[in-house]
Amino acid sequence: MDPKDMKPATLAAQAGGAIDLQSGGVVPPIQPSTTFVRDRNYAPLNAANTYARDHNDVVRQAEQVLAQMDGGAEALLFPSGMAAIAALFRTVPNRGRVVVQSGIYWGTTKWIREFCARRDIEMVEVEASDTAALEAACAAGAAQIVWIETPSNPWLRVVDIRAAAEAAHGAGALLVVDGTAATPILSNPLALGADMVMHSATKAINGHSDVLAGVLVTRAGGLVWDEIANDRASAGAVIGAFEAWLLLRGMRTLPLRVERMCQNAMAVAEFLEDHPKVEAVFYPGLASHAGHALAQQQMTGGFGFLLSFLVKGGRAAALEVAGRLNLFHRATSLGGVESLVEHRHTIEPHTGIPENLLRISVGIEDADDLIADLGQALGQ
Ligand SMILES: *Cc1c(COP(=O)(O)O)cnc(C)c1O
Numbered sequence: 426m427d428p429k430d431m432k433p434a435t436l437a438a439q440a441g442g443a444i445d446l447q448s449g450g451v452v453p454p455i456q457p458s459t460t461f462v463r464d465r466n467y468a469p470l471n472a473a474n475t476y477a478r479d480h481n482d483v484v485r486q487a488e489q490v491l492a493q494m495d496g497g498a499e500a501l502l503f504p505s506g507m508a509a510i511a512a513l514f515r516t517v518p519n520r521g522r523v524v525v526q527s528g529i530y531w532g533t534t535k536w537i538r539e540f541c542a543r544r545d546i547e548m549v550e551v552e553a554s555d556t557a558a559l560e561a562a563c564a565a566g567a568a569q570i571v572w573i574e575t576p577s578n579p580w581l582r583v584v585d586i587r588a589a590a591e592a593a594h595g596a597g598a599l600l601v602v603d604g605t606a607a608t609p610i611l612s613n614p615l616a617l618g619a620d621m622v623m624h625s626a627t628k629a630i631n632g633h634s635d636v637l638a639g640v641l642v643t644r645a646g647g648l649v650w651d652e653i654a655n656d657r658a659s660a661g662a663v664i665g666a667f668e669a670w671l672l673l674r675g676m677r678t679l680p681l682r683v684e685r686m687c688q689n690a691m692a693v694a695e696f697l698e699d700h701p702k703v704e705a706v707f708y709p710g711l712a713s714h715a716g717h718a719l720a721q722q723q724m725t726g727g728f729g730f731l732l733s734f735l736v737k738g739g740r741a742a743a744l745e746v747a748g749r750l751n752l753f754h755r756a757t758s759l760g761g762v763e764s765l766v767e768h769r770h771t772i773e774p775h776t777g778i779p780e781n782l783l784r785i786s787v788g789i790e791d792a793d794d795l796i797a798d799l800g801q802a803l804g805q
Contacts, residue, residue: 433494433610434680440673441490453483455670477666479658484669488640490676491630494609495622497642501654502664502672506605506625507532509639512662513601513623514540514570516652521546522568524598526553526584529574531773533603537572553589554582554716563592571596574603575612576720578759579733579769579784581707583716586723590618599649605629605760606731610683611724615644628760629730631675632682636668682762682789687727689795690787696796697734702742702803704781708732731759733769733784736803740780744768747783749802752795759786764795 428441443453461474474480484502492500503509510533517523525537527550534550541548551562553573563571571593575584586602593600601621602614608629614622624630626638643650657663664672687710694708706713709720710728720728736743747755753766765786769778787795 428489428493431493436490436493437676437679440677441486441493443486443490443673453486453670453673455666456482457666478661478663481663481666481669483666483673484664487669487673487676490673491609491624491626491640492642494679495604495642496613496615497622497644498646499650500640500642501657502626502669503639503641503657503662504664504668505637506623506627506639507536508662509623509625509641510603511536511540512653512657513621513641513649515656516649517544517546517569519544519546522549522566523547524549524551524559524562524568524571524593524596526559526573526577527551528577528580528582528777530578530603530605531776533572533574534776552582553584556585556588556592559584559589560592563596563598566596568593568596568598571598571600572603573600574605575614575723576606576709576716576729576731578606578731579707579767579778579782581606581709581714581716581729581731581733583709583714583720583723585719586612586614586617586619590620593620594618606729607724608679608683608729608760610680611687611727611729615642617723620644620647621650626672628758629683629686630679630760631672632679632761633671633675634758634761634763636671636675638664638668638672683730684727685789686730686760686787689789689792690730690732691728692792693785693787693795693799694732696799697732700800700803702737702746704735704737706732706734730787731784732787733782735779736781736783738781740770743781743783744771746802750798751801752790752798753785759784761786762789764788764790 459477488500553559573584590600599620602619605625698706753764
């Protein structure tokens with residue numbers, strides 16, 4: 426079967442058909458060599474490989490699976506999500522203009538702000554889940570990149586990707602979507618008109634909290650894409666073969682993990698919403714969520730594994746709840762098989778995050794156990 430015709434679950438489980446023809450192994454081999462030989466006529470033994478900064482088979486294999494799962498033409502892996510984001514924004518010329526969603530992953534906002542300041546690039550920050558506000562920001566001037574993150578972290582806001590693509594294209598910009606909290610399993614921004622999608626593969630794509638990686642996927646290539654690919658090879662922000670191999674291995678269960686995490690997250694969100702000690706729950710799967718109807722259209726098979734909630738009683742009460750949890754590890758990051766809790770205000774006190782907000786990443790444990798843990802931590 427041509428990988429192009431495979432559904433994501435098949436592509437992922439079979440690592441895009443990556444059997445090792447030489448040994449007959451059903452998993453791809455890892456080639457750690459940094460350099461590749463030429464014959465006596467100085468022709469490469471394998472025309473696809475010369476030096477590991479440009480070429481590695483298992484990296485290509487992982488990129489192919491990622492491109493196919495996202496319905497894109499090509500994918501490029503990076504050693505972290507931030508390296509992928511930086512590679513994209515480095516294509517913006519000095520004195521350019523970018524439109525960036527506000528209230529997103531803090532590391533992204535911080536890096537883009539500093540980068541734009543250094544390069545004299547105008548950075549417009551806008552609440553992109555407000556479509557009219559995003560359209561106005563795009564209409565106010567030509568731009569190179571419009572950056573959205575949906576669902577956003579940690580607010581779980583949902584952005585209308587189709588409308589954002591139209592607005593971005595009207596400004597002559599590329600629409601790039603950070604799809605980390607949705608994964609290619611729950612949402613396909615490229616099919617809705619986005620030009621590129623970025624995932625921190627450190628999160629659910631790898632799913633086992635043991636690989637740092639990022640990926641960019643393009644719908645159709647183009648000049649900016651070529652520039653990013655060239656810059657990656659020249660500047661050397663490449664992922665190692667072993668990390669790419671682990672990623673390919675982690676991805677084999679991605680659809681299964683995401684399905685279970687979504688079911689668990691929905692159950693947890695419903696439990697929290699009804700709890701007397703909880704002030705509010707932010708999860709796009711809840712009918713009470715402002716972006717619920719849009720999420721139903723844009724996300725298929727679930728609403729993700731990430732949610733935030735406000736604990737009644739302020740900062741001290743929220744920290745007490747986090748401190749009493751036994752199953753949820755108190756740690757940053759998200760998308761792994763194990764559930765995590767984070768008090769965002771401790772990490773980023775200056776960003777307007779409420780002091781009583783806890784963000785949780787729901788793993789694949791038994792939902793009843795997770796709910797019981799939250800119940801005892803909140804005090805029933
Ligand atoms: C973690 C994260 C990133 C950054 O990815 P790294 O792999 O940690 O560099 C970007 N966007 C979102 C939404 C994230 O959660």
